[in-house]
Amino acid sequence: QLVRPALQKMGGCRTYGRPVLQAIFQETFSKRTDRRHFLRGILTREEGVFKVRTTGDQGSGILTSMVKANCLIDVPIEIERLNPGDGVTVQLLSGEAWPTTTARPHSGEQRLSCC
Incomplete structure (x- = not known):
């Protein structure tokens, strides 16, 4: 969350994070x-809409959720409760698990590049 964006910025990337x-x-x-809170989640795209659910229990020792x-x-901080249908902000994690809809146009690449 902190080091990677700093290294990308120092390395000359136009976008980072x-x-x-x-x-x-x-x-x-x-x-x-x-x-x-940052909940571990599973992002999918259904009928053109991004939907997200948690991976289940969020304890620090639960490796399957990670x-x-x-x-x-x-x-x-100010949100006390989330209900089905609420809009949320999601940060994508690195890896092949990203939804294919985040692919870069014309490249077929699933990962988003900073440079």
Whole structure:
């Protein structure tokens, strides 16, 4: 989250950081409003709309949820509850698990390049 964008910027990349997009949340999630949450999620595209759900339990020791994730769901401090149908901001993670709809035009490449 911090080092990679800094290295990309120092390396001359025009854009850096993880690609961000909007998606429709498909579950119910509650939290206290005292901190921001990044939930591990699975992003899909259905009928032209990005939809996202969590990978399940979000504990730090649950490795299967980390392996399944292709994105992070950003839940801001002020949001206490998410319901199905709510719009959320999603940060894509690196890897082949990105939805094919994020492919760069005319290249067929699934990864988004910074340079």
